[in-house]
Amino acid sequence: MDPIRESLLKKSRQSKVERLGKLVSFCCITLIVLIVLAIFYFVASRGLATFFHDKVNLIDFLTKDVWNPSVKDARGLPEVGALPMIVGSFLVTILSALVATPFAVGGAIFMTEISPRRGMQILKPVTELLVGIPSVVYGFIGLSVVVPFVRGIFGGTGFGILAGTFVLFVMILPTVTSMSVDALQAVPRYYREASLALGATRWQTIYKVVLRSATPGILTAIVFGMARAFGEALAVQMVIGNAALMPHNLVSPASTLTSVLTMGIGNTIMGSLQNNVLWSLALLLLLMSLVFNLLIRFIGRKGALKK
Amino acid sequence: MATIIETNDTHLYYGKKEALKGISMAFTANEITALIGPSGCGKSTLLRTLNRMNDLIPNVTITGKITLNGQDIYAPEMDIVELRKEVGMVFQQPNPFPFSVYDNVVYGLRLAGIRDKRQLDEAVETSLKAASVWEETKDVLHQSALALSGGQQQRVCIARVLAVKPDVILLDEPTSALDPISSSKIETMLLTLKKDYSIILVTHNMQQAGRISDRTAFFLDGRLVEYTNTTKFFTNPSKQESEDYISGRFG
Numbered sequence: 001m002d003p004i005r006e007s008l009l010k011k012s013r014q015s016k017v018e019r020l021g022k023l024v025s026f027c028c029i030t031l032i033v034l035i036v037l038a039i040f041y042f043v044a045s046r047g048l049a050t051f052f053h054d055k056v057n058l059i060d061f062l063t064k065d066v067w068n069p070s071v072k073d074a075r076g077l078p079e080v081g082a083l084p085m086i087v088g089s090f091l092v093t094i095l096s097a098l099v100a101t102p103f104a105v106g107g108a109i110f111m112t113e114i115s116p117r118r119g120m121q122i123l124k125p126v127t128e129l130l131v132g133i134p135s136v137v138y139g140f141i142g143l144s145v146v147v148p149f150v151r152g153i154f155g156g157t158g159f160g161i162l163a164g165t166f167v168l169f170v171m172i173l174p175t176v177t178s179m180s181v182d183a184l185q186a187v188p189r190y191y192r193e194a195s196l197a198l199g200a201t202r203w204q205t206i207y208k209v210v211l212r213s214a215t216p217g218i219l220t221a222i223v224f225g226m227a228r229a230f231g232e233a234l235a236v237q238m239v240i241g242n243a244a245l246m247p248h249n250l251v252s253p254a255s256t257l258t259s260v261l262t263m264g265i266g267n268t269i270m271g272s273l274q275n276n277v278l279w280s281l282a283l284l285l286l287l288m289s290l291v292f293n294l295l296i297r298f299i300g301r302k303g304a305l306k307k
Numbered sequence: 308m309a310t311i312i313e314t315n316d317t318h319l320y321y322g323k324k325e326a327l328k329g330i331s332m333a334f335t336a337n338e339i340t341a342l343i344g345p346s347g348c349g350k351s352t353l354l355r356t357l358n359r360m361n362d363l364i365p366n367v368t369i370t371g372k373i374t375l376n377g378q379d380i381y382a383p384e385m386d387i388v389e390l391r392k393e394v395g396m397v398f399q400q401p402n403p404f405p406f407s408v409y410d411n412v413v414y415g416l417r418l419a420g421i422r423d424k425r426q427l428d429e430a431v432e433t434s435l436k437a438a439s440v441w442e443e444t445k446d447v448l449h450q451s452a453l454a455l456s457g458g459q460q461q462r463v464c465i466a467r468v469l470a471v472k473p474d475v476i477l478l479d480e481p482t483s484a485l486d487p488i489s490s491s492k493i494e495t496m497l498l499t500l501k502k503d504y505s506i507i508l509v510t511h512n513m514q515q516a517g518r519i520s521d522r523t524a525f526f527l528d529g530r531l532v533e534y535t536n537t538t539k540f541f542t543n544p545s546k547q548e549s550e551d552y553i554s555g556r557f558g
Protein backbone atom coordinates (compact mmCIF):
# COMPACT_ATOMS: atom_id res chain seq x y z
CA MET A 1 0.00 0.00 0.00
CA ASP A 2 1.34 3.46 -0.73
CA PRO A 3 2.20 5.57 2.31
CA ILE A 4 -0.39 8.34 1.71
CA ARG A 5 -3.22 5.84 1.50
CA GLU A 6 -1.92 4.08 4.56
CA SER A 7 -1.72 7.25 6.64
CA LEU A 8 -5.22 8.23 5.57
CA LEU A 9 -6.68 4.93 6.63
CA LYS A 10 -4.86 4.76 9.92
CA LYS A 11 -6.53 6.58 12.76
CA SER A 12 -4.44 9.60 13.71
CA ARG A 13 -3.55 10.44 17.27
CA GLN A 14 -5.81 13.49 17.15
CA SER A 15 -8.83 11.49 16.13
CA LYS A 16 -8.19 9.04 18.95
CA VAL A 17 -7.96 11.90 21.44
CA GLU A 18 -11.15 13.31 20.00
CA ARG A 19 -12.94 10.00 20.49
CA LEU A 20 -11.69 9.77 24.05
CA GLY A 21 -12.82 13.34 24.76
CA LYS A 22 -16.28 12.60 23.43
CA LEU A 23 -16.51 9.50 25.54
CA VAL A 24 -15.48 11.29 28.73
CA SER A 25 -17.91 14.14 28.24
CA PHE A 26 -20.67 11.69 27.39
CA CYS A 27 -20.04 9.82 30.65
CA CYS A 28 -20.15 13.05 32.61
CA ILE A 29 -23.44 14.15 31.11
CA THR A 30 -24.94 10.71 31.71
CA LEU A 31 -23.94 10.91 35.34
CA ILE A 32 -25.56 14.34 35.71
CA VAL A 33 -28.77 13.21 34.07
CA LEU A 34 -28.88 10.11 36.26
CA ILE A 35 -28.40 12.14 39.43
CA VAL A 36 -31.14 14.59 38.48
CA LEU A 37 -33.53 11.77 37.61
CA ALA A 38 -32.71 9.98 40.85
CA ILE A 39 -33.41 13.09 42.90
CA PHE A 40 -36.70 13.62 41.15
CA TYR A 41 -37.68 10.00 41.62
CA PHE A 42 -36.73 10.00 45.27
CA VAL A 43 -38.48 13.23 46.16
CA ALA A 44 -41.53 12.36 44.11
CA SER A 45 -41.93 8.85 45.51
CA ARG A 46 -41.68 10.11 49.11
CA GLY A 47 -43.70 13.21 48.46
CA LEU A 48 -46.50 11.36 46.74
CA ALA A 49 -46.69 8.76 49.50
CA THR A 50 -48.52 11.34 51.58
CA PHE A 51 -51.37 11.25 49.12
CA PHE A 52 -51.36 7.59 48.06
CA HIS A 53 -50.22 5.86 51.20
CA ASP A 54 -51.47 8.17 53.93
CA LYS A 55 -54.60 9.10 51.97
CA VAL A 56 -54.22 12.85 52.43
CA ASN A 57 -56.36 14.78 50.00
CA LEU A 58 -54.21 16.85 47.62
CA ILE A 59 -56.70 19.71 47.57
CA ASP A 60 -56.78 19.79 51.38
CA PHE A 61 -53.01 19.78 51.44
CA LEU A 62 -52.85 22.80 49.17
CA THR A 63 -55.78 24.79 50.59
CA LYS A 64 -56.18 24.01 54.32
CA ASP A 65 -54.39 26.34 56.69
CA VAL A 66 -53.82 24.21 59.76
CA TRP A 67 -50.43 22.52 59.92
CA ASN A 68 -50.23 19.95 62.65
CA PRO A 69 -49.06 16.66 61.16
CA SER A 70 -49.12 14.76 64.45
CA VAL A 71 -52.77 15.58 65.23
CA LYS A 72 -55.77 14.01 63.51
CA ASP A 73 -58.90 15.99 62.69
CA ALA A 74 -62.55 14.96 63.20
CA ARG A 75 -62.48 12.67 60.16
CA GLY A 76 -59.38 10.91 61.42
CA LEU A 77 -57.15 12.55 58.83
CA PRO A 78 -53.94 14.32 59.83
CA GLU A 79 -54.04 18.11 59.78
CA VAL A 80 -51.57 18.91 57.04
CA GLY A 81 -52.75 22.11 55.39
CA ALA A 82 -49.67 23.59 53.73
CA LEU A 83 -51.31 26.85 52.71
CA PRO A 84 -49.58 28.99 55.39
CA MET A 85 -46.16 27.92 54.14
CA ILE A 86 -47.11 28.29 50.51
CA VAL A 87 -48.41 31.78 51.18
CA GLY A 88 -45.34 32.57 53.27
CA SER A 89 -42.98 31.43 50.56
CA PHE A 90 -44.73 33.37 47.84
CA LEU A 91 -45.04 36.47 50.00
CA VAL A 92 -41.36 36.72 50.88
CA THR A 93 -40.39 35.89 47.30
CA ILE A 94 -42.66 38.39 45.61
CA LEU A 95 -42.12 41.14 48.15
CA SER A 96 -38.36 40.82 48.11
CA ALA A 97 -38.33 40.78 44.31
CA LEU A 98 -40.58 43.84 44.23
CA VAL A 99 -38.29 45.74 46.55
CA ALA A 100 -35.08 44.53 44.92
CA THR A 101 -36.03 45.23 41.30
CA PRO A 102 -35.93 49.05 41.33
CA PHE A 103 -32.67 49.08 43.28
CA ALA A 104 -31.10 46.45 41.05
CA VAL A 105 -32.14 48.09 37.80
CA GLY A 106 -31.19 51.54 39.08
CA GLY A 107 -27.80 50.26 40.19
CA ALA A 108 -27.26 48.48 36.90
CA ILE A 109 -28.10 51.64 34.95
CA PHE A 110 -25.66 53.58 37.06
CA MET A 111 -22.93 51.04 36.46
CA THR A 112 -23.40 50.67 32.71
CA GLU A 113 -24.75 54.00 31.52
CA ILE A 114 -23.98 56.75 33.99
CA SER A 115 -20.59 55.91 35.36
CA PRO A 116 -19.30 52.91 33.42
CA ARG A 117 -15.70 53.37 34.42
CA ARG A 118 -16.27 53.35 38.17
CA GLY A 119 -19.12 50.88 37.71
CA MET A 120 -17.08 48.29 35.91
CA GLN A 121 -13.91 48.66 37.94
CA ILE A 122 -15.33 48.83 41.45
CA LEU A 123 -19.06 48.25 41.71
CA LYS A 124 -19.44 45.20 39.50
CA PRO A 125 -16.70 43.20 41.24
CA VAL A 126 -18.18 44.21 44.59
CA THR A 127 -21.68 43.03 43.66
CA GLU A 128 -20.25 39.81 42.31
CA LEU A 129 -18.45 39.31 45.60
CA LEU A 130 -21.71 39.81 47.48
CA VAL A 131 -23.32 37.04 45.42
CA GLY A 132 -20.90 34.60 46.97
CA ILE A 133 -21.53 35.39 50.64
CA PRO A 134 -23.00 32.31 52.35
CA SER A 135 -26.65 32.65 53.28
CA VAL A 136 -26.00 31.91 56.95
CA VAL A 137 -24.13 35.21 57.12
CA TYR A 138 -27.12 37.07 55.76
CA GLY A 139 -29.35 35.21 58.21
CA PHE A 140 -27.10 36.06 61.09
CA ILE A 141 -27.04 39.75 60.21
CA GLY A 142 -30.80 39.61 59.78
CA LEU A 143 -31.18 38.05 63.19
CA SER A 144 -28.98 40.55 64.97
CA VAL A 145 -29.87 43.72 63.04
CA VAL A 146 -33.10 43.42 61.10
CA VAL A 147 -35.22 41.58 63.66
CA PRO A 148 -34.48 44.03 66.51
CA PHE A 149 -35.05 46.89 64.10
CA VAL A 150 -38.48 45.58 63.06
CA ARG A 151 -39.29 44.90 66.69
CA GLY A 152 -38.35 48.46 67.57
CA ILE A 153 -40.65 49.94 64.97
CA PHE A 154 -43.64 47.59 64.85
CA GLY A 155 -43.44 45.95 68.25
CA GLY A 156 -44.06 42.23 68.62
CA THR A 157 -41.17 39.81 68.27
CA GLY A 158 -39.73 41.31 65.13
CA PHE A 159 -39.72 37.89 63.46
CA GLY A 160 -41.93 37.51 60.43
CA ILE A 161 -42.48 38.08 56.72
CA LEU A 162 -41.10 41.62 56.86
CA ALA A 163 -37.78 40.55 58.35
CA GLY A 164 -37.65 37.64 55.88
CA THR A 165 -38.38 39.96 52.99
CA PHE A 166 -35.66 42.32 54.06
CA VAL A 167 -33.02 39.64 54.39
CA LEU A 168 -33.97 38.11 51.05
CA PHE A 169 -33.98 41.54 49.45
CA VAL A 170 -30.37 42.06 50.49
CA MET A 171 -29.51 38.52 49.43
CA ILE A 172 -30.95 38.64 45.93
CA LEU A 173 -30.01 42.25 45.22
CA PRO A 174 -26.45 41.44 44.08
CA THR A 175 -27.64 38.57 41.89
CA VAL A 176 -30.34 40.61 40.21
CA THR A 177 -28.06 43.62 39.87
CA SER A 178 -25.17 41.80 38.31
CA MET A 179 -27.45 39.93 35.90
CA SER A 180 -29.16 43.21 34.99
CA VAL A 181 -25.76 44.73 34.34
CA ASP A 182 -25.03 41.89 31.94
CA ALA A 183 -28.37 42.45 30.24
CA LEU A 184 -27.73 46.18 29.82
CA GLN A 185 -24.20 45.61 28.61
CA ALA A 186 -25.48 43.22 26.00
CA VAL A 187 -27.41 46.06 24.37
CA PRO A 188 -25.21 46.96 21.41
CA ARG A 189 -23.53 50.36 21.44
CA TYR A 190 -24.96 51.19 18.03
CA TYR A 191 -28.51 51.28 19.43
CA ARG A 192 -27.39 54.00 21.81
CA GLU A 193 -25.60 55.88 19.04
CA ALA A 194 -28.59 55.66 16.73
CA SER A 195 -30.83 57.02 19.45
CA LEU A 196 -28.53 59.90 20.34
CA ALA A 197 -28.03 60.74 16.68
CA LEU A 198 -31.81 61.11 16.37
CA GLY A 199 -31.75 63.81 19.01
CA ALA A 200 -32.53 61.77 22.11
CA THR A 201 -31.08 62.84 25.43
CA ARG A 202 -29.03 60.34 27.38
CA TRP A 203 -31.94 59.65 29.70
CA GLN A 204 -34.41 59.17 26.84
CA THR A 205 -31.92 56.78 25.27
CA ILE A 206 -31.70 54.79 28.48
CA TYR A 207 -35.36 54.26 29.01
CA LYS A 208 -36.63 54.19 25.44
CA VAL A 209 -33.94 52.04 23.88
CA VAL A 210 -31.56 50.48 26.37
CA LEU A 211 -34.09 49.38 28.98
CA ARG A 212 -36.56 48.35 26.33
CA SER A 213 -34.06 46.17 24.48
CA ALA A 214 -32.77 44.72 27.73
CA THR A 215 -36.21 43.88 29.13
CA PRO A 216 -36.02 40.12 28.53
CA GLY A 217 -32.63 39.99 30.20
CA ILE A 218 -33.80 42.05 33.16
CA LEU A 219 -36.90 39.88 33.57
CA THR A 220 -34.69 36.83 33.54
CA ALA A 221 -32.57 38.43 36.26
CA ILE A 222 -35.66 39.08 38.38
CA VAL A 223 -36.99 35.55 37.96
CA PHE A 224 -33.55 34.26 38.83
CA GLY A 225 -33.61 36.31 41.99
CA MET A 226 -37.10 35.04 42.78
CA ALA A 227 -35.98 31.46 42.30
CA ARG A 228 -33.15 32.09 44.72
CA ALA A 229 -35.47 33.76 47.24
CA PHE A 230 -38.04 30.98 46.94
CA GLY A 231 -35.47 28.28 47.56
CA GLU A 232 -33.50 30.03 50.29
CA ALA A 233 -33.84 28.12 53.56
CA LEU A 234 -31.33 29.00 56.20
CA ALA A 235 -31.37 32.79 56.19
CA VAL A 236 -35.15 32.90 56.05
CA GLN A 237 -35.57 30.33 58.77
CA MET A 238 -33.41 32.45 61.07
CA VAL A 239 -35.63 35.51 60.87
CA ILE A 240 -39.14 34.44 59.96
CA GLY A 241 -40.21 33.08 63.35
CA ASN A 242 -41.14 29.58 62.20
CA ALA A 243 -44.77 29.50 63.23
CA ALA A 244 -46.81 27.47 60.74
CA LEU A 245 -49.63 29.97 60.89
CA MET A 246 -51.41 31.85 58.20
CA PRO A 247 -49.61 35.23 58.05
CA HIS A 248 -52.16 37.94 58.86
CA ASN A 249 -49.65 40.74 58.87
CA LEU A 250 -46.04 41.17 57.91
CA VAL A 251 -44.60 41.29 61.41
CA SER A 252 -46.01 38.20 63.08
CA PRO A 253 -44.06 34.94 63.06
CA ALA A 254 -44.72 32.88 59.95
CA SER A 255 -42.99 30.19 57.95
CA THR A 256 -42.06 29.17 54.43
CA LEU A 257 -41.85 25.81 52.71
CA THR A 258 -38.10 25.80 53.14
CA SER A 259 -38.10 26.88 56.79
CA VAL A 260 -40.56 24.12 57.75
CA LEU A 261 -38.42 21.63 55.90
CA THR A 262 -35.15 22.57 57.54
CA MET A 263 -36.80 22.74 60.96
CA GLY A 264 -38.56 19.40 60.65
CA ILE A 265 -36.56 17.06 58.51
CA GLY A 266 -34.20 15.94 61.27
CA ASN A 267 -36.94 15.44 63.83
CA THR A 268 -39.20 12.98 62.04
CA ILE A 269 -38.97 9.27 61.39
CA MET A 270 -38.46 8.05 57.82
CA GLY A 271 -41.66 6.61 56.37
CA SER A 272 -43.96 8.18 58.93
CA LEU A 273 -46.65 10.58 57.83
CA GLN A 274 -44.85 13.47 59.52
CA ASN A 275 -41.83 12.70 57.41
CA ASN A 276 -43.77 12.08 54.21
CA VAL A 277 -45.54 15.46 54.29
CA LEU A 278 -42.18 17.15 54.50
CA TRP A 279 -41.23 15.33 51.31
CA SER A 280 -44.45 16.61 49.80
CA LEU A 281 -43.31 20.13 50.64
CA ALA A 282 -39.95 19.34 49.06
CA LEU A 283 -41.73 18.10 45.96
CA LEU A 284 -43.66 21.35 45.83
CA LEU A 285 -40.40 23.29 46.05
CA LEU A 286 -38.88 21.19 43.31
CA LEU A 287 -41.87 21.78 41.05
CA MET A 288 -41.74 25.50 41.74
CA SER A 289 -38.06 25.71 40.86
CA LEU A 290 -38.94 23.86 37.67
CA VAL A 291 -41.56 26.52 36.97
CA PHE A 292 -39.02 29.29 37.56
CA ASN A 293 -36.62 27.57 35.20
CA LEU A 294 -39.23 27.22 32.49
CA LEU A 295 -40.13 30.86 32.98
CA ILE A 296 -36.51 31.90 32.47
CA ARG A 297 -36.28 29.81 29.32
CA PHE A 298 -39.56 31.17 28.06
CA ILE A 299 -38.46 34.76 28.60
CA GLY A 300 -35.11 34.02 26.99
CA ARG A 301 -36.81 32.50 23.96
CA LYS A 302 -39.18 35.43 23.57
CA GLY A 303 -36.26 37.82 23.83
CA ALA A 304 -34.28 35.88 21.26
CA LEU A 305 -37.17 35.91 18.78
CA LYS A 306 -37.02 39.66 18.54
CA LYS A 307 -33.39 39.59 17.45
CA MET B 308 -25.06 78.22 -3.92
CA ALA B 309 -25.90 78.49 -0.25
CA THR B 310 -23.45 77.07 2.24
CA ILE B 311 -25.06 74.99 4.94
CA ILE B 312 -22.10 73.76 6.97
CA GLU B 313 -18.70 75.32 7.12
CA THR B 314 -15.64 74.09 8.95
CA ASN B 315 -12.81 76.44 9.68
CA ASP B 316 -9.38 75.07 10.54
CA THR B 317 -10.89 72.15 12.43
CA HIS B 318 -8.45 70.01 14.35
CA LEU B 319 -9.48 66.91 16.26
CA TYR B 320 -7.36 64.97 18.72
CA TYR B 321 -8.11 61.54 20.14
CA GLY B 322 -6.03 61.97 23.27
CA LYS B 323 -2.67 63.02 21.80
CA LYS B 324 -3.28 61.62 18.36
CA GLU B 325 -4.27 64.24 15.83
CA ALA B 326 -6.92 62.74 13.53
CA LEU B 327 -8.01 65.91 11.73
CA LYS B 328 -5.23 68.32 10.88
CA GLY B 329 -6.94 71.56 10.08
CA ILE B 330 -9.94 71.02 7.83
CA SER B 331 -11.49 74.08 6.21
CA MET B 332 -14.33 73.38 3.82
CA ALA B 333 -17.84 74.48 3.03
CA PHE B 334 -20.71 72.10 2.30
CA THR B 335 -23.32 73.36 -0.12
CA ALA B 336 -27.03 73.02 0.58
CA ASN B 337 -29.08 70.63 -1.56
CA GLU B 338 -26.07 68.88 -2.94
CA ILE B 339 -24.46 65.54 -2.33
CA THR B 340 -20.91 65.87 -1.10
CA ALA B 341 -18.79 62.73 -1.15
CA LEU B 342 -15.92 62.28 1.29
CA ILE B 343 -13.36 59.79 0.05
CA GLY B 344 -9.90 58.68 1.02
CA PRO B 345 -8.00 55.65 2.28
CA SER B 346 -8.96 53.90 5.50
CA GLY B 347 -8.00 55.81 8.62
CA CYS B 348 -7.72 59.19 6.91
CA GLY B 349 -10.39 60.72 9.14
CA LYS B 350 -13.57 60.67 7.02
CA SER B 351 -15.77 59.21 9.75
CA THR B 352 -14.13 61.44 12.31
CA LEU B 353 -14.97 64.54 10.30
CA LEU B 354 -18.53 63.35 9.73
CA ARG B 355 -19.02 62.76 13.43
CA THR B 356 -17.79 66.22 14.32
CA LEU B 357 -20.61 67.67 12.23
CA ASN B 358 -23.34 66.34 14.58
CA ARG B 359 -21.10 66.23 17.65
CA MET B 360 -21.18 62.45 17.96
CA ASN B 361 -17.52 62.65 18.95
CA ASP B 362 -18.66 64.21 22.21
CA LEU B 363 -19.49 60.66 23.33
CA ILE B 364 -15.87 59.58 23.13
CA PRO B 365 -13.73 60.48 26.15
CA ASN B 366 -10.55 62.53 25.68
CA VAL B 367 -11.52 64.10 22.38
CA THR B 368 -10.38 67.67 21.81
CA ILE B 369 -11.73 69.72 18.95
CA THR B 370 -10.45 73.13 17.93
CA GLY B 371 -11.46 75.47 15.15
CA LYS B 372 -14.94 76.55 14.24
CA ILE B 373 -17.82 74.63 12.65
CA THR B 374 -20.98 76.46 11.70
CA LEU B 375 -24.41 75.25 10.65
CA ASN B 376 -26.33 78.01 8.88
CA GLY B 377 -23.87 80.44 10.38
CA GLN B 378 -24.39 79.19 13.94
CA ASP B 379 -21.31 77.89 15.76
CA ILE B 380 -22.28 74.33 16.73
CA TYR B 381 -19.58 74.03 19.37
CA ALA B 382 -20.67 77.24 21.09
CA PRO B 383 -21.49 76.62 24.75
CA GLU B 384 -25.12 77.68 24.30
CA MET B 385 -25.65 75.20 21.45
CA ASP B 386 -28.32 72.61 22.20
CA ILE B 387 -26.85 69.28 21.10
CA VAL B 388 -30.25 67.64 20.97
CA GLU B 389 -31.51 70.32 18.55
CA LEU B 390 -28.31 70.05 16.52
CA ARG B 391 -28.77 66.31 16.07
CA LYS B 392 -32.33 66.86 14.93
CA GLU B 393 -31.04 69.24 12.26
CA VAL B 394 -28.14 67.00 11.29
CA GLY B 395 -29.27 63.39 11.02
CA MET B 396 -26.91 60.45 10.69
CA VAL B 397 -27.02 57.06 8.98
CA PHE B 398 -24.42 54.52 10.04
CA GLN B 399 -22.36 52.00 8.16
CA GLN B 400 -24.09 48.97 9.65
CA PRO B 401 -27.87 49.07 9.40
CA ASN B 402 -28.87 49.61 13.03
CA PRO B 403 -32.64 49.63 13.41
CA PHE B 404 -33.84 49.34 17.00
CA PRO B 405 -35.21 45.91 17.92
CA PHE B 406 -38.72 47.35 17.64
CA SER B 407 -41.33 47.28 14.92
CA VAL B 408 -40.72 49.16 11.66
CA TYR B 409 -43.35 51.67 12.74
CA ASP B 410 -41.79 52.30 16.14
CA ASN B 411 -38.42 52.75 14.50
CA VAL B 412 -39.64 55.41 12.12
CA VAL B 413 -41.60 57.38 14.71
CA TYR B 414 -38.83 57.20 17.31
CA GLY B 415 -37.62 60.75 16.76
CA LEU B 416 -41.15 62.13 16.57
CA ARG B 417 -42.14 60.50 19.83
CA LEU B 418 -39.03 61.99 21.40
CA ALA B 419 -40.31 65.35 20.28
CA GLY B 420 -43.51 64.60 22.16
CA ILE B 421 -45.78 63.92 19.18
CA ARG B 422 -48.54 61.52 20.21
CA ASP B 423 -51.21 62.16 17.60
CA LYS B 424 -51.77 58.85 15.81
CA ARG B 425 -52.80 60.41 12.49
CA GLN B 426 -49.71 62.57 12.39
CA LEU B 427 -47.46 59.61 13.22
CA ASP B 428 -49.12 57.36 10.63
CA GLU B 429 -48.67 60.03 8.02
CA ALA B 430 -45.01 60.57 8.91
CA VAL B 431 -44.36 56.81 8.69
CA GLU B 432 -45.85 56.62 5.23
CA THR B 433 -44.11 59.69 3.81
CA SER B 434 -40.74 58.82 5.34
CA LEU B 435 -40.82 55.21 4.20
CA LYS B 436 -41.89 56.35 0.74
CA ALA B 437 -39.12 58.92 0.59
CA ALA B 438 -36.66 56.21 1.60
CA SER B 439 -38.17 53.97 -1.14
CA VAL B 440 -38.93 51.14 1.21
CA TRP B 441 -42.69 51.69 1.61
CA GLU B 442 -43.73 48.97 -0.82
CA GLU B 443 -41.64 46.39 0.99
CA THR B 444 -42.68 47.35 4.49
CA LYS B 445 -46.25 48.57 4.31
CA ASP B 446 -47.63 45.14 5.21
CA VAL B 447 -45.15 44.47 8.02
CA LEU B 448 -45.15 47.84 9.73
CA HIS B 449 -45.88 46.29 13.08
CA GLN B 450 -43.36 43.49 12.84
CA SER B 451 -39.79 43.68 14.04
CA ALA B 452 -37.51 45.71 11.81
CA LEU B 453 -34.82 43.12 12.43
CA ALA B 454 -36.74 40.64 10.29
CA LEU B 455 -36.05 42.76 7.19
CA SER B 456 -33.11 42.29 4.84
CA GLY B 457 -29.99 44.37 5.43
CA GLY B 458 -30.80 46.69 2.53
CA GLN B 459 -34.36 47.19 3.73
CA GLN B 460 -33.11 47.80 7.26
CA GLN B 461 -30.74 50.47 6.02
CA ARG B 462 -33.55 52.22 4.15
CA VAL B 463 -35.74 52.04 7.27
CA CYS B 464 -32.86 53.69 9.13
CA ILE B 465 -32.82 56.41 6.50
CA ALA B 466 -36.60 56.79 6.86
CA ARG B 467 -36.12 57.06 10.60
CA VAL B 468 -33.78 60.02 10.02
CA LEU B 469 -36.06 61.59 7.40
CA ALA B 470 -39.02 61.48 9.79
CA VAL B 471 -37.26 63.99 12.02
CA LYS B 472 -36.98 66.36 9.02
CA PRO B 473 -33.31 67.28 9.36
CA ASP B 474 -31.60 69.82 7.10
CA VAL B 475 -28.51 67.73 6.65
CA ILE B 476 -28.08 63.96 6.41
CA LEU B 477 -24.71 62.43 7.16
CA LEU B 478 -24.16 58.95 5.79
CA ASP B 479 -21.10 56.91 6.76
CA GLU B 480 -20.55 54.25 4.11
CA PRO B 481 -24.27 53.46 4.08
CA THR B 482 -24.02 50.83 1.37
CA SER B 483 -20.78 49.07 2.24
CA ALA B 484 -22.64 46.24 3.98
CA LEU B 485 -25.16 45.83 1.17
CA ASP B 486 -25.47 44.03 -2.14
CA PRO B 487 -25.28 45.98 -5.44
CA ILE B 488 -29.05 46.06 -5.97
CA SER B 489 -29.79 47.44 -2.49
CA SER B 490 -26.93 49.89 -2.96
CA SER B 491 -28.27 51.20 -6.22
CA LYS B 492 -31.72 51.63 -4.67
CA ILE B 493 -30.18 53.76 -1.97
CA GLU B 494 -28.19 55.75 -4.52
CA THR B 495 -31.31 56.51 -6.53
CA MET B 496 -33.09 57.49 -3.37
CA LEU B 497 -30.31 59.86 -2.33
CA LEU B 498 -30.52 61.57 -5.70
CA THR B 499 -34.23 62.23 -5.20
CA LEU B 500 -33.66 63.36 -1.61
CA LYS B 501 -31.14 66.02 -2.46
CA LYS B 502 -33.75 68.56 -3.51
CA ASP B 503 -34.95 68.67 0.11
CA TYR B 504 -31.82 67.81 2.05
CA SER B 505 -28.12 68.48 2.07
CA ILE B 506 -26.31 65.17 1.98
CA ILE B 507 -22.79 64.35 3.07
CA LEU B 508 -21.71 60.85 2.17
CA VAL B 509 -18.60 58.94 3.16
CA THR B 510 -17.85 56.21 0.69
CA HIS B 511 -15.05 53.87 -0.29
CA ASN B 512 -16.71 53.21 -3.58
CA MET B 513 -15.34 55.69 -6.09
CA GLN B 514 -17.89 54.73 -8.73
CA GLN B 515 -20.56 55.58 -6.20
CA ALA B 516 -19.00 58.95 -5.49
CA GLY B 517 -18.73 59.59 -9.21
CA ARG B 518 -22.32 58.51 -9.92
CA ILE B 519 -24.20 60.49 -7.34
CA SER B 520 -22.15 63.26 -5.78
CA ASP B 521 -21.90 66.86 -6.88
CA ARG B 522 -18.66 67.54 -5.12
CA THR B 523 -15.93 65.28 -3.89
CA ALA B 524 -13.53 65.86 -1.05
CA PHE B 525 -10.44 63.72 -0.97
CA PHE B 526 -8.69 63.21 2.38
CA LEU B 527 -5.31 61.84 3.19
CA ASP B 528 -3.98 61.31 6.69
CA GLY B 529 -6.25 63.87 8.37
CA ARG B 530 -5.79 66.53 5.70
CA LEU B 531 -8.12 67.71 2.96
CA VAL B 532 -6.11 67.20 -0.20
CA GLU B 533 -8.57 68.23 -2.85
CA TYR B 534 -12.16 69.42 -2.77
CA THR B 535 -13.86 70.16 -6.03
CA ASN B 536 -16.63 69.42 -8.47
CA THR B 537 -16.99 65.63 -8.80
CA THR B 538 -16.67 65.52 -12.59
CA LYS B 539 -13.54 67.58 -12.46
CA PHE B 540 -12.13 65.52 -9.61
CA PHE B 541 -12.46 62.24 -11.45
CA THR B 542 -11.50 63.46 -14.92
CA ASN B 543 -8.90 66.06 -14.18
CA PRO B 544 -7.71 66.17 -10.58
CA SER B 545 -5.34 68.96 -9.76
CA LYS B 546 -3.22 67.09 -7.20
CA GLN B 547 -0.84 64.25 -7.81
CA GLU B 548 -2.12 62.34 -4.73
CA SER B 549 -5.69 62.53 -6.00
CA GLU B 550 -4.68 61.11 -9.33
CA ASP B 551 -2.72 58.33 -7.67
CA TYR B 552 -5.69 57.47 -5.47
CA ILE B 553 -8.22 57.49 -8.32
CA SER B 554 -6.05 55.29 -10.45
CA GLY B 555 -5.66 52.88 -7.56
CA ARG B 556 -1.96 53.39 -7.03
CA PHE B 557 -2.37 53.47 -3.25
CA GLY B 558 -4.98 53.34 -0.51
Ligand SMILES: Nc1ncnc2c1ncn2[C@@H]1O[C@H](COP(=O)(O)OP(=O)(O)OP(=O)(O)O)[C@@H](O)[C@H]1O
Nearest residue numbers: 321324326344345346347348349350351352353364
Ligand atom coordinates in the same frame (compact mmCIF):
# COMPACT_ATOMS: atom_id res chain seq x y z
N1 LIG C 1 -12.42 56.45 19.20
C1 LIG C 1 -11.16 56.63 18.73
N2 LIG C 1 -10.15 56.72 19.61
C2 LIG C 1 -8.88 56.89 19.17
N3 LIG C 1 -8.54 56.99 17.87
C3 LIG C 1 -9.51 56.91 16.95
C4 LIG C 1 -10.87 56.72 17.34
N4 LIG C 1 -11.62 56.66 16.22
C5 LIG C 1 -10.76 56.82 15.19
N5 LIG C 1 -9.50 56.97 15.61
C6 LIG C 1 -8.31 57.18 14.77
O1 LIG C 1 -8.51 58.32 13.99
C7 LIG C 1 -8.08 58.11 12.67
C8 LIG C 1 -9.22 58.39 11.70
O2 LIG C 1 -10.23 57.42 11.90
P1 LIG C 1 -11.57 57.41 11.09
O3 LIG C 1 -12.46 56.41 11.69
O4 LIG C 1 -12.09 58.79 10.99
O5 LIG C 1 -11.08 56.94 9.67
P2 LIG C 1 -11.93 56.68 8.35
O6 LIG C 1 -11.38 57.57 7.32
O7 LIG C 1 -13.36 56.75 8.63
O8 LIG C 1 -11.50 55.20 8.02
P3 LIG C 1 -12.42 54.04 7.39
O9 LIG C 1 -12.47 54.30 5.96
O10 LIG C 1 -11.63 52.80 7.69
O11 LIG C 1 -13.73 54.07 8.07
C9 LIG C 1 -7.58 56.69 12.58
O12 LIG C 1 -6.18 56.70 12.62
C10 LIG C 1 -8.14 56.02 13.81
O13 LIG C 1 -7.22 55.09 14.31
Ligand SMILES: [Mg+2]
Nearest residue numbers: 350351352479
Ligand atom coordinates in the same frame (compact mmCIF):
# COMPACT_ATOMS: atom_id res chain seq x y z
MG1 LIG D 1 -15.00 55.33 8.73
